Amino acid sequence: MNENAQTAQETDDNGSFYAKHKKVYPRQVHGLFASLRVTGVLVLLGLYYIVPWLQWDGHQAVLFDLPDRKFYIFDLIFWPQDFFYLAVLLIIAGLSLFFFTALAGRLWCGYACPQTVWTEVFLWIERKVEGDRNKQIKLDKAPMSRFKFSRKFLKHFIWITFSAWTGFTFVGYFTPILDLGVALYDLALGPWEWFWIVFYSFATYGNAGWMREQVCIYMCPYARFQSAMFDKDTLIISYDNERGEPRGSRKKKIDPKEKGLGDCVDCTLCVQVCPTGIDIRDGLQYQCIGCAACIDVCNEVMDKMGYERNLVKYTTENAIEGKKSHLLRPRVIIYLVILLAITAALIYSMATRIPLELDIIRDRNALYRTTSEGMIENIYTLKISNMDRIEHTYNITFDSDFTIKPILRKTQVTVASGKVANLSARIQADPLDLKSISQDIHITVKSLKNESLTVTEKGVFLGPVSR
Amino acid sequence: MDKATQDTPMIQKVIAVLWPSFLTSGVATILFFTAFDPQLIVSVSGYGEITRLGGYTIGFFLFWMLTSISCLLTCYFQRPCDPK
Numbered sequence: 395m396n397e398n399a400q401t402a403q404e405t406d407d408n409g410s411f412y413a414k415h416k417k418v419y420p421r422q423v424h425g426l427f428a429s430l431r432v433t434g435v436l437v438l439l440g441l442y443y444i445v446p447w448l449q450w451d452g453h454q455a456v457l458f459d460l461p462d463r464k465f466y467i468f469d470l471i472f473w474p475q476d477f478f479y480l481a482v483l484l485i486i487a488g489l490s491l492f493f494f495t496a497l498a499g500r501l502w503c504g505y506a507c508p509q510t511v512w513t514e515v516f517l518w519i520e521r522k523v524e525g526d527r528n529k530q531i532k533l534d535k536a537p538m539s540r541f542k543f544s545r546k547f548l549k550h551f552i553w554i555t556f557s558a559w560t561g562f563t564f565v566g567y568f569t570p571i572l573d574l575g576v577a578l579y580d581l582a583l584g585p586w587e588w589f590w591i592v593f594y595s596f597a598t599y600g601n602a603g604w605m606r607e608q609v610c611i612y613m614c615p616y617a618r619f620q621s622a623m624f625d626k627d628t629l630i631i632s633y634d635n636e637r638g639e640p641r642g643s644r645k646k647k648i649d650p651k652e653k654g655l656g657d658c659v660d661c662t663l664c665v666q667v668c669p670t671g672i673d674i675r676d677g678l679q680y681q682c683i684g685c686a687a688c689i690d691v692c693n694e695v696m697d698k699m700g701y702e703r704n705l706v707k708y709t710t711e712n713a714i715e716g717k718k719s720h721l722l723r724p725r726v727i728i729y730l731v732i733l734l735a736i737t738a739a740l741i742y743s744m745a746t747r748i749p750l751e752l753d754i755i756r757d758r759n760a761l762y763r764t765t766s767e768g769m770i771e772n773i774y775t776l777k778i779s780n781m782d783r784i785e786h787t788y789n790i791t792f793d794s795d796f797t798i799k800p801i802l803r804k805t806q807v808t809v810a811s812g813k814v815a816n817l818s819a820r821i822q823a824d825p826l827d828l829k830s831i832s833q834d835i836h837i838t839v840k841s842l843k844n845e846s847l848t849v850t851e852k853g854v855f856l857g858p859v860s861r
Numbered sequence: 862m863d864k865a866t867q868d869t870p871m872i873q874k875v876i877a878v879l880w881p882s883f884l885t886s887g888v889a890t891i892l893f894f895t896a897f898d899p900q901l902i903v904s905v906s907g908y909g910e911i912t913r914l915g916g917y918t919i920g921f922f923l924f925w926m927l928t929s930i931s932c933l934l935t936c937y938f939q940r941p942c943d944p945k
Binding site: 463474589612615 | 872873876880881884891895896898912913914915917918
């Protein structure tokens with residue numbers, strides 16, 4: 395223990411704790427899974443960059459309006475009070491992750507994670523500017539020259555421009571993007587908007603341009619705990635050891651069996667295409683993000699050699715051991731049932747949600763007062779929130795099991811969509827009618843346009859008890 | 862201290878402090894500001910005026926500062942107390 399502490403201290407002082415990180419140059423790959431990933435990238439990024447520009451019914455279709463504390467998603471308007479839905483949505487997202495991980499391993503990492511998706515775009519830009527893997531390695535080794543500088547400059551220029559657009563789009567989800575665009579054009583953005591655009595751009599540039607696979611290896615919590623959701627029937631990417639070994643290069647025409655060779659020609663292409671720089675032939679590793687680039691490239695080689703495909707393939711641990719794989723197993727079924735139940739509950743609750751809220755706030759200054767006529771009076775503020783998309787006029791009624799006399803300036807109030815009306819209400823009661831110091835009253839708010847928009851809330855009436 | 866902790870690269874230690882605290886402070890910011898409106902808090906406490914976006918940003922960084930301090934302390938207390 396002490397010895398260890400000593401070494402730790404020394405190494406600390408030397409400051410030699412930085413990870414020796416070798417840059418990974420993933421080679422471009424074509425094939426089924428690469429096409430799937432490109433499709434994923436186009437769809438996801440397409441949605442990300444286009445959605446904030448959509449308009450719907452006079453407002454931005456999807457807008458998480460933080461300054462106004464309202465979330466717009468097409469026809470729906472969410473308020474801070476609707477936080478419940480967000481929580482349920484997060485639970486659904488988490489459960490889906492469990493479900494898909496148990497079923498097919500790191501699908502999320504390989505095809506849908508923002509880190510993968512943006513890195514894919516950055517790699518594409520890098521390839522367009524610097525050329526494929528070999529050219530990139532050569533360029534990095536070469537001494538600085540005008541050519542090298544111009545390539546690097548161009549690459550970073552495009553990366554930064556793209557990141558800036560990404561950051562702008564990100565902030566466009568939180569403040570109306572059209573106004574934001576105008577403000578940006580006039581260079582009249584607020585300091586916080588500037589800050590978040592720069593922050594998110596910098597995060598994109600850093601994560602997709604520089605950090606890349608290190609984010610997956612060091613930073614991602616999911617990458618650490620996903621193995622807990624694996625079982626022997628989960629789809630993994632694996633190299634067929636039996637078939638491949640002993641590996642070795644050979645001429646195309648010879649029979650590998652004669653030479654005592656397996657099917658792996660040791661071309662190392664599977665290593666070259668790997669975005670995390672691992673060798674899949676070493677077995678299942680935690681760095682593997684399941685992108686299947688090695689499957690694509692190995693199949694290409696197998697085709698060229700005239701060998702059977704799938705030396706590297708999606709398989710399960712059970713299949714490798716020669717046992718039967720079970721797609722439907724208790725774990726998967728349980729995840730699926732819970733997932734469907736919660737999703738159904740959410741949809742039902744959203745469909746039957748009443749976009750109207752009433753808050754009854756008691757006057758804080760006095761519990762009650764006695765009027766000159768000897769009546770007991772309580773004062774309330776009624777907050778009526780119209781969370782609907784259209785204007786409503788609401789009728790306010792009072793109810794209690796003792797006689798009360800409500801005094802309001804008006805019993806009907808018109809509230810515009812997304813607004814809150816504050817009404818002061820006085821309620822008087824004869825002290826002789828009061829049975830206890832605190833009694834319930836009920837206030838009902840009902841829309842005149844749509845009778846189903848009705849909310850009743852309970853309030854408390856305080857007063858002295860007459861004996 | 863076991864070997865695994867000792868061999869952790871510096872960059873990983875830095876990330877181990879900044880990153881989990883970033884995540885938790887993000888969650889804390891969402892929860893806190895869903896319940897409380899920064900504009901109200903600031904005006905009621907008499908600090909003057911602030912835009913909501915400004916309030917969220919300051920709140921986020923306050924949370925991040927606090928959570929990174931606890932992450933930092935966790936890392937620090939993981940070291941053995943006897944330096945010799």
